[in-house]
Amino acid sequence: MREGQRGAISGDLLGQSPAILRINEQLQKAALTDVPVLITGESGTGKELAARRLHELSRRSRHPFLKVNCPAIPDQLFESELFGYESGAFTNARESKAGKFELAHGGTLFLDEIGELETGLQAKLLHALQDFQVVRLGGVTERTVDIRLICATNRRLEVEVSRGGFRSDLFYRINVLRIEMPPLRERLSDVPVLMDHFIRFYSERFGERPAPMSPSLLRLLESYHWPGNIRQLENLAKRYVVLGGEENVVSVLETSDEPGAPICEAIDLTLPLRIQTKRALQQLERRIILGVLQANKWNRRKAARSLGISYRALLYKIKDAGLPPVRTFKPRANNLTIHDVEEASTSTAACDLQGKVSGGGLQDQRVSAS
Ligand SMILES: Nc1ncnc2c1ncn2[C@@H]1O[C@H](COP(=O)(O)OP(=O)(O)OP(=O)(O)O)[C@@H](O)[C@H]1O
Numbered sequence: 001m002r003e004g005q006r007g008a009i010s011g012d013l014l015g016q017s018p019a020i021l022r023i024n025e026q027l028q029k030a031a032l033t034d035v036p037v038l039i040t041g042e043s044g045t046g047k048e049l050a051a052r053r054l055h056e057l058s059r060r061s062r063h064p065f066l067k068v069n070c071p072a073i074p075d076q077l078f079e080s081e082l083f084g085y086e087s088g089a090f091t092n093a094r095e096s097k098a099g100k101f102e103l104a105h106g107g108t109l110f111l112d113e114i115g116e117l118e119t120g121l122q123a124k125l126l127h128a129l130q131d132f133q134v135v136r137l138g139g140v141t142e143r144t145v146d147i148r149l150i151c152a153t154n155r156r157l158e159v160e161v162s163r164g165g166f167r168s169d170l171f172y173r174i175n176v177l178r179i180e181m182p183p184l185r186e187r188l189s190d191v192p193v194l195m196d197h198f199i200r201f202y203s204e205r206f207g208e209r210p211a212p213m214s215p216s217l218l219r220l221l222e223s224y225h226w227p228g229n230i231r232q233l234e235n236l237a238k239r240y241v242v243l244g245g246e247e248n249v250v251s252v253l254e255t256s257d258e259p260g261a262p263i264c265e266a267i268d269l270t271l272p273l274r275i276q277t278k279r280a281l282q283q284l285e286r287r288i289i290l291g292v293l294q295a296n297k298w299n300r301r302k303a304a305r306s307l308g309i310s311y312r313a314l315l316y317k318i319k320d321a322g323l324p325p326v327r328t329f330k331p332r333a334n335n336l337t338i339h340d341v342e343e344a345s346t347s348t349a350a351c352d353l354q355g356k357v358s359g360g361g362l363q364d365q366r367v368s369a370s
């Protein structure tokens with residue numbers, strides 16, 4: 001499995017929505033060329049996965065795919081990391097070293113989070129991208145590199161350019177072919193297939209056999225607004241596999257439900273108005289019920305009175321909305337957080353966790369030439 005792509009698939013990006021089918025098509029077309037590609041989209045929408053897929057589909061697939069996480073490199077090391085150095089170029093440079101540009105020769109160089117690059121470094125990068133010739137620090141030899149450039153950002157670079165935070169000449173250099181990853185809330189019909197994929201993946205990985213998710217929980221997930229996109233969904237699947245119990249999934253959705261969060265964010269470009277309206281109403285009703293239950297310390301009789309519905313009707317609605325029947329967790333305090341689960345999944349401690357926490361506790365897509 002590739003580092004940083006846990007649970008990743010090989011082959012097309014998962015999903016059946018027109019939006020993701022279009023992305024897969026765009027990647028296939030882009031792979032036939034060598035032009036620079038800029039992948040944009042919110043955090044967790046699959047930008048890196050798309051970049052890797054593009055590389056796999058291209059004629060460069062047998063050559064390296066090198067990722068540079070731009071903000072992770074300290075400014076003073078940026079040049080030596082990217083362009084390399086000759087021995088004696090600076091103190092401690094005992095041996096010559098090739099930079100990422102050279103190491104990616106024949107393959108793909110992926111500049112992740114390029115929008116975070118400081119303007120001075122943007123100029124140096126632009127210089128190298130002008131003719132794909134690099135000179136190691138302290139050296140004189142110009143080395144021509146044959147690379148395919150892919151950049152990714154969750155920033156709106158056009159806005160950064162107009163604000164002066166991103167060089168326009170660099171922007172035009174990298175933004176030749178543009179692929180926009182849609183947020184998950186715009187392709188909610190992909191939620192079941194993604195959930196199924198990640199549950200299978202983590203079940204195998206952790207040797208667990210979780211019960212299938214109930215239809216009401218799946219409906220809830222399909223009407224959720226997914227601010228953290230596929231990464232959030234993946235973490236939720238991991239949590240479900242490790243901890244078991246639907247209430248552990250619901251509790252996370254609750255804590256991510258900011259009080260002021262927009263209710264009708266879940267717009268799926270692929271679904272008719274009627275279905276979307278129904279979903280939005282269900283989501284709104286779920287939030288109201290949840291709020292009233294919380295206000296009544298999860299006393300369902302009091303909550304039913306306050307909502308002006310019968311106790312039985314409330315029980316039915318709680319079940320239908322995928323909410324836990326009783327308050328089985330305390331929000332936040334003593335909770336196992338998603339972060340804990342992530343930590344666990346990267347270590348062998350994952351299985352121990354179960355004992356420790358028993359009892360709960362817890363638009364148009366476009367490939368544009370510019
Ligand atoms: N279509 C998809 N099918 C299966 N897995 C996916 C899909 N899209 C994303 N993922 C998974 O979701 C996770 C997040 O994806 P990725 O790291 O590529 O997103 P990103 O846009 O680069 O996020 P960030 O902006 O936070 O860096 C990864 O584990 C990735 O494998």
Ligand SMILES: [Mg+2]
Pocket residue numbers: 047048112
């Ligand atoms: Mg990324």
